[in-house]
Amino acid sequence: MFTESEYFDEQFKDIQFSKEEVVAVHFYDCTFTNCEFSETVFDECKFTGCTFIHCDLNLMKVANSKFSQVYFMQSKLVGVNWTEAEWPRITVPSLLKFEECTLNHSTFIGVALPQSTIMNCSVKDVDFREADLTKANLRGSDFTESVFGETNLSGADLSHASNYQIDPSQNRIRQAKFMLPEALNLLYCMDIVIDED
Structure with a gap:
């Protein structure tokens, strides 16, 4: 071919x-x-x-x-x-852009993808441990059962994203953008009681 x-x-x-x-x-x-x-x-x-x-x-x-x-x-x-x-040894922005894609059951462990896009995608059971997603556009994606650990999400945009489980103590989320009510997911790993009354 x-x-x-x-x-x-x-x-x-x-x-x-x-x-x-x-x-x-x-x-x-x-x-x-x-x-x-x-x-x-x-x-x-x-x-x-x-x-x-x-x-x-x-x-x-x-x-x-x-x-x-x-x-x-x-x-x-x-x-x-x-x-x-x-992957390049130096940090290169916008290497990959995914829109309206299905990325389920994939692995990005340790991959540097600053300023990349994963928008309006199905991102279920995907491993992002130790990945660099600085200033990434993650808007509107479904992160059900995806794993974040030592992940750099600084400045990332998770507006309208759903079902993420991100522990703020185990990941870098400075200046990342979240929206309510999904942002409450950031609290569930803290062993606290959230009273919704």
Whole structure:
């Protein structure tokens, strides 16, 4: 399928490429629309300025692959271990942007994603321990059963986000934005009684 080592400004539509392997291919400013990449292995690939729209990326592998300014829109990314990707050693803002996506059962442990976007997404049972989400846009997402620990959420926007369980003593939340009533979730880990009368 991908016979070239580099692709620039390509439009890929309706590709069925699940359970395949893509090795050392670099994509620059490419758009993928209605593509099926479930369980596909991207090994040592590079995605720069790319956009995925209505794509199925469930259980894809991202071993040693690089992502920079990549936008996922209305796509499925269930069960992706993002820790396997190769992330920059210096902090780079806005590496990933997810809008209206399904990210359930994924892992971002220790991944630095400052100023990234996870907006209006289903983010259930996702592990964000030790991740850097400084100034991230997390608006409107559902974080049911997701794990935060030693996570940097400084300046992050969780307006209209729901079902998060974030312990303020175990995470950095300075200048983060929350909304009532969901912000009461920040109190439940404090072993106090909240009287709602």
